[in-house]
Amino acid sequence: xxxxxxxxxxxxxxxxxxxxxxxxxxxxxxxxxxxxxxxxxxxxxxxxxxxxxxxxxxxxxxxxxxxxxxxxxxxxxxxxxxxxxxxxxxxxxxxxxxxxxxxxxxxxxxxxxxxxxxxxxxxxxxxxxxxxxxxxxxxxxxxxxxxxxxxxxxxxxxxxxxxxxxxxxxxxxxxxxxxxxxxxxxxxxxxxxxxxxxxxxxxxxxxxxxxxxxxxxxxxxxxxxxxxxxxxxxxxxxxxxxxxxxxxxxxxxxxxxxxxxxxxxxxxxxxxxxxxxxxxxxxxxxxxxxxxxxxxxxxxxxxxxxxxxxxxxxxxxxxxxxxxxxxxxxxxxxxxxxxxxxxxxxxxxxxxxxxxxxxxxxxxxxxxxxxxxxxxxxxxxxxxxxxxxxxxxxxxxxxxxxxxxxxxxxxxxxxxxxxxxxxxxxxxxxxxxxxxxxxxxxxxxxxxxxxxxxxxxxxxxxxxxxxxxxxxxxxxxxxxxxxxxxxxxxxxxxxxxxxxxxxxxxxxxxxxxxxxxxxxxxxxxxxxxxxxxxxxxxxxxxxxxxxxxxxxxxxxxxxxxxxxxxxxxxxxxxxxxxxxxxxxxxxxxxxxxxxxxxxxxxxxxxxxxxxxxxxxxxxxxxxxxxxxxxxxxxxxxxxxxxxxxxxxxxxxxxxxxxxxxxxxxxxxxxxxxxxxxxxxxxxxxxxxxxxxxxxxxxxxxxxxxxxxxxxxxxxxxxxxxxxxxxxxxxxxxxxxxxxxxxxxxxxxxxxxxxxxxxxxxxxxxxxxxxxxxxxxxxxxxxxxxxxxxxxxxxxxxxxxxxxxxxxxxxxxxxxxxxxxxxxxxxxxxxxxxxxxxxxxxxxxxxxxxxxxxxxxxxxxxxxxxxxxxxxxxxxxxxxxxxxxxxxxxxxxxxxxxxxxxxxxxxxxxxxxxxxxxxxxxxxxxxxxxxxxxxxxxxxxxxxxxxxxxxxxxxxxxxxxxxxxxxxxxxxxxxxxxxxxxxxxxxx
Ligand code: ADP
Ligand code: MG
Numbered sequence: 001x002x003x004x005x006x007x008x009x010x011x012x013x014x015x016x017x018x019x020x021x022x023x024x025x026x027x028x029x030x031x032x033x034x035x036x037x038x039x040x041x042x043x044x045x046x047x048x049x050x051x052x053x054x055x056x057x058x059x060x061x062x063x064x065x066x067x068x069x070x071x072x073x074x075x076x077x078x079x080x081x082x083x084x085x086x087x088x089x090x091x092x093x094x095x096x097x098x099x100x101x102x103x104x105x106x107x108x109x110x111x112x113x114x115x116x117x118x119x120x121x122x123x124x125x126x127x128x129x130x131x132x133x134x135x136x137x138x139x140x141x142x143x144x145x146x147x148x149x150x151x152x153x154x155x156x157x158x159x160x161x162x163x164x165x166x167x168x169x170x171x172x173x174x175x176x177x178x179x180x181x182x183x184x185x186x187x188x189x190x191x192x193x194x195x196x197x198x199x200x201x202x203x204x205x206x207x208x209x210x211x212x213x214x215x216x217x218x219x220x221x222x223x224x225x226x227x228x229x230x231x232x233x234x235x236x237x238x239x240x241x242x243x244x245x246x247x248x249x250x251x252x253x254x255x256x257x258x259x260x261x262x263x264x265x266x267x268x269x270x271x272x273x274x275x276x277x278x279x280x281x282x283x284x285x286x287x288x289x290x291x292x293x294x295x296x297x298x299x300x301x302x303x304x305x306x307x308x309x310x311x312x313x314x315x316x317x318x319x320x321x322x323x324x325x326x327x328x329x330x331x332x333x334x335x336x337x338x339x340x341x342x343x344x345x346x347x348x349x350x351x352x353x354x355x356x357x358x359x360x361x362x363x364x365x366x367x368x369x370x371x372x373x374x375x376x377x378x379x380x381x382x383x384x385x386x387x388x389x390x391x392x393x394x395x396x397x398x399x400x401x402x403x404x405x406x407x408x409x410x411x412x413x414x415x416x417x418x419x420x421x422x423x424x425x426x427x428x429x430x431x432x433x434x435x436x437x438x439x440x441x442x443x444x445x446x447x448x449x450x451x452x453x454x455x456x457x458x459x460x461x462x463x464x465x466x467x468x469x470x471x472x473x474x475x476x477x478x479x480x481x482x483x484x485x486x487x488x489x490x491x492x493x494x495x496x497x498x499x500x501x502x503x504x505x506x507x508x509x510x511x512x513x514x515x516x517x518x519x520x521x522x523x524x525x526x527x528x529x530x531x532x533x534x535x536x537x538x539x540x541x542x543x544x545x546x547x548x549x550x551x552x553x554x555x556x557x558x559x560x561x562x563x564x565x566x567x568x569x570x571x572x573x574x575x576x577x578x579x580x581x582x583x584x585x586x587x588x589x590x591x592x593x594x595x596x597x598x599x600x601x602x603x604x605x606x607x608x609x610x611x612x613x614x615x616x617x618x619x620x621x622x623x624x625x626x627x628x629x630x631x632x633x634x635x636x637x638x639x640x641x642x643x644x645x646x647x648x649x650x651x652x653x654x655x656x657x658x659x660x661x662x663x664x665x666x667x668x669x670x671x672x673x674x675x676x677x678x679x680x681x682x683x684x685x686x687x688x689x690x691x692x693x694x695x696x697x698x699x700x701x702x703x704x705x706x707x708x709x710x711x712x713x714x715x716x717x718x719x720x721x722x723x724x725x726x727x728x729x730x731x732x733x734x735x736x737x738x739x740x741x742x743x744x745x746x747x748x749x750x751x752x753x754x755x756x757x758x759x760x761x762x763x764x765x766x767x768x769x770x771x772x773x774x775x776x777x778x779x780x781x782x783x784x785x786x787x788x789x790x791x792x793x794x795x796x797x798x799x800x801x802x803x804x805x806x807x808x809x810x811x812x813x814x815x816x817x818x819x820x821x822x823x824x825x826x827x828x829x830x831x832x833x834x835x836x837x838x839x840x841x842x843x844x845x846x847x848x849x850x851x852x853x854x855x856x857x858x859x860x861x862x863x864x865x866x867x868x869x870x871x872x873x874x875x876x877x878x879x880x881x882x883x884x885x886x887x888x889x890x891x892x893x894x895x896x897x898x899x900x901x902x903x904x905x906x907x908x909x910x911x912x913x914x915x916x917x918x919x920x921x922x923x924x925x926x927x928x929x930x931x932x933x934x935x936x937x938x939x940x941x942x943x944x945x946x947x948x949x950x951x952x953x954x955x956x957x958x959x960x961x962x963x964x965x966x967x968x969x970x971x972x973x974x975x976x977x978x979x980x981x982x983x984x985x986x987x
Pocket of ligand 2: 123126127128236265401403
């Protein structure tokens with residue numbers, strides 16, 4: 001963009017929506033987790049996105065403008081981001097304003113309506129582009145400033161009127177951000193034949209200069225922040241609409257030109273996806289989404305209409321936002337959409353969906369017309385504002401949304417009576433009870449005192465008594481209202497306050513509570529750095545901590561009797577190779593009275609929290625907060641709970657060796673939940689267990705052969721779930737190789753050591769290489785499920801499986817299914833044919849083997865005879881005689897045969913040794929998995945014993961490995977020696 005920077009924006013077709021994309025720099029968090037940039041922009045109009053999982057997958061989008069704000073910039077002395085050098089393609093706030101803001105102003109002067117929408121996921125940079133941050137002013141302030149500048153330069157025989165309004169749409173309710181009084185239920189949208197849709201009762205303040213607008217915006221942001229701090233709304237879920245009515249009055253012509261400029265900072269687009277509440281029985285978090293979803297529907301419908309598709313209905317009326325934006329979309333407005341995107345690989349899906357959205361918006365066609373009318377005057381309203389003494393110590397709010405941080409200031413005036421609360425305003429904040437804490441400014445000292453049991457956290461640590469505050473202390477009131485304390489002027493320096501952002505508070509609190517990447521079980525990469533996936537989990541955890549605290553607080557006040565706890569789920573437990581280090585955060589919910597337990601995914605929790613907030617708001621507003629059980633976000637039907645998984649390594653099966661073991665079920669936190677006694681037994685088609693003579697040395701011997709084996713779950717021991725509550729029950733389930741259905745055992749109730757005794761025989765008719773590889777490297781994962789009173793059991797009927805004629809479950813059927821063509825013959829007929837074919841193939845193979853063996857035996861006999869002949873010649877008996885003798889005397893033949901089978905007997909010994917070896921390997925694997933999942937203790941003083949214990953276990957593991965290797969070597973050496981000794985030509 002270097003040399004094209006000052007070029008005027010390429011004017012799109014007058015009637016289409018102008019679409020721009022802007023990619024922001026990495027956030028600190030993205031840098032910390034080692035994110036990669038998946039966006040590139042090779043020209044002023046193209047944006048290319050690369051799939052991080054599939055790097056050769058790239059998709060290029062072409063829009064009117066592509067802004068590269070990712071890198072190539074530096075701060076100038078005023079803190080404004082500018083290009084590092086002329087060759088940098090960096091797009092600054094000024095560049096963006098130059099193209100998009102100017103376009104809006106031009107439209108306004110000409111009397112067109114203009115709309116600018118910022119779309120993108122939370123944190124992608126919408127507000128940064130629209131409003132800006134600090135010295136880096138965004139489009140809105142720049143548009144306003146330039147508008148007034150231009151007005152001042154105009155001729156005097158014209159009059160200009162500018163009015164400003166600012167509203168927020170949250171949960172389909174409109175809130176006037178310029179009004180301090182909150183209308184219960186919000187303002188209403190009405191429809192007028194001439195005006196179209198408008199917001200009834202919305203303040204529209206006339207402004208004469210930019211300073212006035214600046215003040216109004218500040219005021220509006222303050223109200224928005226208070227509302228957001230009031231916990232009912234995170235700003236990311238609300239749409240902010242600023243409307244500037246610009247009217248030019250041509251006094252000489254008695255004519256007006258009128259333009260409405262809508263500047264819309266949309267809610268984060270991420271909740272657009274239905275996956276946000278995946279699998280939740282409750283509707284997606286309130287109507288938070290409705291406006292944005294419907295905006296998408298309107299855009300799609302308009303895009304279809306513009307490309308000639310037949311569209312019967314554009315659903316403008318289905319949501320508040322689309323009603324207000326009707327002129328902007330497919331109507332009388334020049335519209336611009338700025339799609340804000342994150343550069344990071346972890347945002348790939350969201351970014352792609354933003355780009356697709358923008359692509360659709362690009363197709364909309366508008367018909368903007370100049371709005372003229374005859375003159376009509378309006379009265380002006382007054383506008384005033386205090387400023388408060390800046391010398392007082394104060395609290396600055398810190399919001400999750402950087403735009404709303406530092407907007408509220410609570411000054412702590414000098415008080416003579418220490419017990420008198422001086423901070424009345426804080427009482428307004430939800431989760432902060434009426435008298436949550438007193439802040440006292442006495443004798444040049446500021447202290448905070450929590451009231452009764454109210455939660456106050458200072459610098460991450462909860463306090464219970466009066467505590468002196470120091471400049472830059474971090475204070476959290478209740479579950480999540482964060483403030484930075486600014487001390488007396490002499491204490492203040494020129495420190496950078498932006499360091500104390502929302503993340504800083506949360507990380508500090510997490511650290512004080514002992515949550516760290518290591519504690520959550522990060523596995524380091526060996527270079528001392530934690531694995532980036534784990535860092536992401538840690539950040540998730542830290543972000544969710546205050547939300548869980550809020551949810552608990554709401555539950556408590558609404559008397560729901562629930563306890564929600566954050567847990568980290570270890571996915572190693574569900575990975576059949578035990579390699580998976582991936583973890584994810586989830587929420588365990590316990591009914592404190594009934595002890596019922598639920599496990600919620602992060603997405604489900606977030607969805608539920610939206611709904612809880614809605615309910616809680618009703619409660620706070622004094623409305624009826626009673627809901628039917630099935631609509632209660634705090635309620636769920638009782639369900640089965642996943643307790644843990646056991647790894648049964650299948651390697652021995654690949655050698656036709658039986659495995660019988662007691663294996664632990666590990667829960668997601670790496671603790672033992674129970675033990676299962678399990679047998680995996682290779683067997684004959686009729687179910688007779690294989691013996692040592694069936695052991696194979698090399699699994700490839702089994703390739704293409706029929707393999708039968710039984711999986712028997714014998715008994716479950718020491719089930720914690722049942723120890724906790726004897727009324728409960730369990731089921732176990734596992735999935736074998738390529739089978740899509742899970743085998744569940746029958747439910748057993750009220751027994752801590754239940755006898756299970758369930759065996760299934762599996763058959764691979766034609767063992768494939770993949771199957772043999774699978775056996776050698778994977779484990780069968782057996783899941784333990786906890787049943788509670790009233791929950792539905794897991795279905796243990798085994799229908800829709802392919803079975804052999806003996807009734808065994810067929811596995812490894814991929815090759816079969818590719819051969820089958822269900823389109824031509826009924827599939828069971830084909831499978832019958834196929835099985836016959838396989839049988840024939842197997843018989844042929846058997847015959848071939850026998851033939852081969854016979855031939856070898858023949859050769860061997862011949863050689864032996866020759867040898868016997870030559871020694872006999874030395875001892876003189878006749879050659880021919882010996883030959884007939886051999887053939888005629890079975891005992892001698894048996895002896896010979898024994899000589900021939902010697903290698904086979906050493907094979908058997910070898911197999912025995914291997915069997916021992918695999919057995920010890922299985923145990924070692926189990927130990928390793930346990931070690932990996934072990935969590936360090938919470939207390940520091942326990943750390944040393946823990947490390948010592950870990951070290952000892954590692955040493956034991958090492959010793960065990962050493963000794964089994966040694967034994968294997970010895971055994972092999974003995975076998976080899978014996979083999980050598982037995983060879984006929986041995987010395
Ligand atoms: P959104 O409004 O989409 O949720 P924000 O505008 O608040 O996102 O941006 C998130 C963070 O990224 C903020 O800290 C913001 O300052 C920063 N940011 C966004 N865009 C840019 C940019 N172009 N240059 C520098 N920082 C940016
Ligand atoms: Mg924002």
